[in-house]
């Protein structure tokens with residue numbers, strides 16, 4: 001028998017609780033609100049095939065070769081144009097192509113987190129970020145959210161307390177647009193206050209924005225990255241939700257000094273992002289397809305989101321302790337149940353009723369949020385959404401305690 005001596009850091013690796021639970025949801029009769037996948041009916045097969053053909057025929061020498069670590073120049077050029085059409089003011093030197101935004105999060109951790117470094121995250125937050133920040137032994141400070149995003153007074157108090165101890169947070173990590181998991185958007189007032197707080201305490205903000213282009217209601221807000229005048233925002237972007245996750249392509253927008261560190265860290269990770277995927281994506285954008293696809297996605301998710309909200313309104317028991325978010329874009333919606341309910345216990349009952357979701361505690365760094373859950377509406381079909389919410393509401397109803405007068 002061989003004895004393996006793993007690195008100390010592997011002690012921070014945890015088997016994902018979500019994955020274990022989701023194994024139970026693979027039966028075909030289960031309606032799953034658990035995933036975070038785009039609707040595959042949006043996949044643009046013909047246009048991708050044409051773009052891939054052009055990548056090989058017109059730039060095959062580059063597409064089949066290593067690319068610069070900074071990213072393929074043709075894709076960078078297309079992304080700069082795309083980002084600037086979305087209200088950003090990006091220059092190529094501020095943009096690094098990464099192997100999807102999960103790699104951006106990995107590089108961020110490598111470059112900014114030492115064991116025990118304080119960082120600030122929203123509660124709840126994206127599980128993939130929590131996982132990689134934990135791997136690097138960050139010292140988490142979680143700030144709760146309300147319907148306008150992270151609660152500013154709590155954030156300010158925490159920042160001040162940490163700074164007073166001489167433990168300035170390495171960064172504040174936020175997902176301002178239709179957050180995964182909550183579907184909540186950070187208000188304009190909080191965008192401004194957050195930047196001001198960062199200015200006052202000389203802090204770095206990390207803006208993770210994979211859903212930003214998927215706004216189907218309400219008013220478009222500027223990104224933190226575009227509002228920042230002091231080089232204190234790193235913005236993570238990806239094709240996964242607005243184009244195809246299968247390409248595994250994302251990009252980081254950041255001050256040159258940070259990009260430079262990310263490039264060096266990326267060299268040790270994968271040398272470069274796949275040139276073939278990059279050039280195919282660049283042709284796809286250059287032919288004007290991306291904007292059309294985003295329009296189609298917004299229409300579809302607006303329809304699906306509305307069906308889910310209508311179904312919740314129709315089937316959920318009327319109880320002042322049950323609340324759900326009303327997203328203006330993206331793919332997710334967040335449900336808060338009465339404090340005494342445990343979404344993990346309900347999960348087993350839900351699976352028996354052939355419906356699944358993700359338990360909210362998985363999105364809290366400290367495992368709190370036991371009475372919360374995330375519902376995805378981008379992947380299930382329209383018919384499934386109504387039926388699934390009806391089943392879920394039945395489970396909630398069964399667990400509801402009579403209110404003591």
Ligand SMILES: Cc1ncc(COP(=O)(O)O)c(C=O)c1O
Pocket residue numbers: 036099100101102103126128175180208210237238239240245249250
């Ligand atoms: C907030 C957030 N960040 C990052 C990612 C990672 O996306 P990808 O690595 O596919 O670009 C996701 C995926 O769900 C996400 O929701």
